[in-house]
Amino acid sequence: MKNMRKNLIAVLAIALPFQAASLNLLKANDDFKDKQYDLAFQEYKQGAQVGNSHAYYQLGVMYSKGLGVEPDLVNSILYFSLAAEQNYSQANEILDLMLSNLDTNQLTEVHALLDEFKQNQDVFTQQFMPEIIEENLAHKVTFDGKPELEKKFFIDLDEEELGISPYGGSGNSVGEGGVESFGGIIISKPALLIVETDVASDGSKRNIQKLQKHGLTRGYLDKYKLFPTAKPQFKGKPVDFVTRSYMGVAADDAFAFVDQQPRLYGDIRKIVRAAEKSDTLEEKYQHAIAMTMFPWLEKQPNQAENLMKNLALRGHPAAMYEYGFMLYTKQKDIPEAVKWITEASKYGLARAEYRLGKLLTSSPWVQSDEKKALFWFESAMEKGHDAATLYAAKIKLTSQDPTLKDVAGAIEYLALAEKPQRLNPEYFHLLALSYKDRPARDFKLVIDNLERAIWMGNQANWDTSEWQDLLSQFTTGKVTIADS
Known part of the structure; x- marks a missing residue:
C-alpha cells in the first residue's frame, strides 16, 4: 500500500x-x-x-x-x-x-x-458525453404541425415490382424470398420491410437502414425513398429527426399478417412462446423486439417498452439502444432517451454510436459538438457502419474547428464509403468538396461531382437549393475549367 x-x-x-x-x-x-x-x-x-x-x-x-x-x-x-x-x-x-x-x-x-x-x-x-440543452426540453418537434410522423406506409406495387412475370414450364414450387411458382407464373407473397430512417429538415428520407426484411422488398424500398415525410420543425425552424417505418405486411394487423404470411407468423409466435418461458436476456430481448415491430403481439399496454426498459436496466446493450430510441422518437423523456443511447454507445454498439453522433450534430435537445460526434462516428465506422463513415468525412471536410479539419483524412474516409454510398447524393457532394480542398485541386471534378449530387438529390426529392447556390458560386465570374 x-x-x-x-x-x-x-x-x-x-x-x-x-x-x-x-x-x-x-x-x-x-x-x-x-x-x-x-x-x-x-x-x-x-x-x-x-x-x-x-x-x-x-x-x-x-x-x-x-x-x-x-x-x-x-x-x-x-x-x-x-x-x-x-x-x-x-x-x-x-x-x-x-x-x-x-x-x-x-x-x-x-x-x-x-x-x-x-x-x-x-x-x-465528459470529453465524450452529450450535454442536454435544458431550456429546449419544454418544446417538441412537430411535423407539418402534427405531433408525430406516420410510421406505416401502404405502397401499391405493380406486378413487375412484386415479381409477377410469365415464366415457361409448369408445376408448383417455392423459391427464394417467399416467391411461389404456380402454373408457370411467378407470384410473390406480400413482403415485409421495417427500416430506420434519418428524416432531413426538408422531409426527405436519408441513410435508410433495413432492420427486418422478408420476401422481395426492393420495390417497397425504391418507392419509400421517393415520398418525403412531413417536414420536422422545432420552435418554427427546420430540424432533422429519425423514424422507423413499416411496409408490406409489417403495416398490417394480425389477421392480415396471418393470411399473407402464415409461416412467418408461426416463426414469430415461436420466438414469443420461447421467450415467455425463458429468463435469458437475449430471448427476452427477442420478445421485446418482436412486440416492438408487431404491436399486435402485446398482451398489455406498453408491454414492449416496459420489457425493453427492464432489459436495459439489466445490462443488455441492444435493449439500451432500443429503449432510448423509443423514448426519443416518442419525445417522451429526452434526457432519459439520450442517456440510454449513450449507454449503448459505451458498449460499442455501432448503430447506437452512429445515432449518438447524429444527436451531437443535429438534435435540438443536445448541445452541438462536432469533436464528440467525430469520436462516435469514427468508432462506428471502425465496425463498418457506412453512414458513420460518410458523416466522419463530412466533419473533417466542413468543420470550422481547425483541429478537426483534415482533408487527407476525409479523402481516406470517402474512399472507404465509395462502394456502399454510391447511390447517396451526399457522397458526391462531399467528394466535390474534397476535390476543391485537396492539394491537387481538380475544379472540373468539383463541378462534375456537385452536378451529379444535385441531379441525384432532385431525383430523390431532396432540397438541393444549398448545393445549387454553391454550384452557382463556383461557376459564376472568371472561372476557367480545364482538364488536368
Missing part, C-alpha cells in the same frame, strides 16, 4: 487519445471468455475511458486476479469504486469487502485517492 499515489498517477496517465478508438465491449467479453486477457484488458480500458460501468467492473476483476495485467490492489479498488457508483452488479459488495481489510490509515489514504481518481475520470469522460 506504500505506492498508492504512484500507482494512481500511473492509472491517470493512461488516457485515451481523442481520436478513433473502436469501442467494442462485446468483443472484449468474448476475448475474456476465451482467456485472451491481454486483448480483453485493452478493450476494457477503452470502455473505461468513456465511463462504461461494465468495463470498470471487469478491470476491477482483472486487476484483482492478475488477468492480463499484474495484480494491483489499488487499481482494483479504484475501478470497483467507479462501478459501485453506478450500482453495477456486485461492485458495492466487493468494494466493501476489500475496504474492510484495510486499517484506518490505509482507509484514509484510499478515500483521498478515490476522490482524486473519480474527479479526474469525470473530467476525462
Whole structure:
C-alpha cells in the first residue's frame, strides 16, 4: 500500500487519445471468455475511458486476479469504486469487502485517492458525453404541425415490382424470398420491410437502414425513398429527426399478417412462446423486439417498452439502444432517451454510436459538438457502419474547428464509403468538396461531382437549393475549367 499515489498517477496517465478508438465491449467479453486477457484488458480500458460501468467492473476483476495485467490492489479498488457508483452488479459488495481489510490509515489514504481518481475520470469522460440543452426540453418537434410522423406506409406495387412475370414450364414450387411458382407464373407473397430512417429538415428520407426484411422488398424500398415525410420543425425552424417505418405486411394487423404470411407468423409466435418461458436476456430481448415491430403481439399496454426498459436496466446493450430510441422518437423523456443511447454507445454498439453522433450534430435537445460526434462516428465506422463513415468525412471536410479539419483524412474516409454510398447524393457532394480542398485541386471534378449530387438529390426529392447556390458560386465570374 506504500505506492498508492504512484500507482494512481500511473492509472491517470493512461488516457485515451481523442481520436478513433473502436469501442467494442462485446468483443472484449468474448476475448475474456476465451482467456485472451491481454486483448480483453485493452478493450476494457477503452470502455473505461468513456465511463462504461461494465468495463470498470471487469478491470476491477482483472486487476484483482492478475488477468492480463499484474495484480494491483489499488487499481482494483479504484475501478470497483467507479462501478459501485453506478450500482453495477456486485461492485458495492466487493468494494466493501476489500475496504474492510484495510486499517484506518490505509482507509484514509484510499478515500483521498478515490476522490482524486473519480474527479479526474469525470473530467476525462465528459470529453465524450452529450450535454442536454435544458431550456429546449419544454418544446417538441412537430411535423407539418402534427405531433408525430406516420410510421406505416401502404405502397401499391405493380406486378413487375412484386415479381409477377410469365415464366415457361409448369408445376408448383417455392423459391427464394417467399416467391411461389404456380402454373408457370411467378407470384410473390406480400413482403415485409421495417427500416430506420434519418428524416432531413426538408422531409426527405436519408441513410435508410433495413432492420427486418422478408420476401422481395426492393420495390417497397425504391418507392419509400421517393415520398418525403412531413417536414420536422422545432420552435418554427427546420430540424432533422429519425423514424422507423413499416411496409408490406409489417403495416398490417394480425389477421392480415396471418393470411399473407402464415409461416412467418408461426416463426414469430415461436420466438414469443420461447421467450415467455425463458429468463435469458437475449430471448427476452427477442420478445421485446418482436412486440416492438408487431404491436399486435402485446398482451398489455406498453408491454414492449416496459420489457425493453427492464432489459436495459439489466445490462443488455441492444435493449439500451432500443429503449432510448423509443423514448426519443416518442419525445417522451429526452434526457432519459439520450442517456440510454449513450449507454449503448459505451458498449460499442455501432448503430447506437452512429445515432449518438447524429444527436451531437443535429438534435435540438443536445448541445452541438462536432469533436464528440467525430469520436462516435469514427468508432462506428471502425465496425463498418457506412453512414458513420460518410458523416466522419463530412466533419473533417466542413468543420470550422481547425483541429478537426483534415482533408487527407476525409479523402481516406470517402474512399472507404465509395462502394456502399454510391447511390447517396451526399457522397458526391462531399467528394466535390474534397476535390476543391485537396492539394491537387481538380475544379472540373468539383463541378462534375456537385452536378451529379444535385441531379441525384432532385431525383430523390431532396432540397438541393444549398448545393445549387454553391454550384452557382463556383461557376459564376472568371472561372476557367480545364482538364488536368
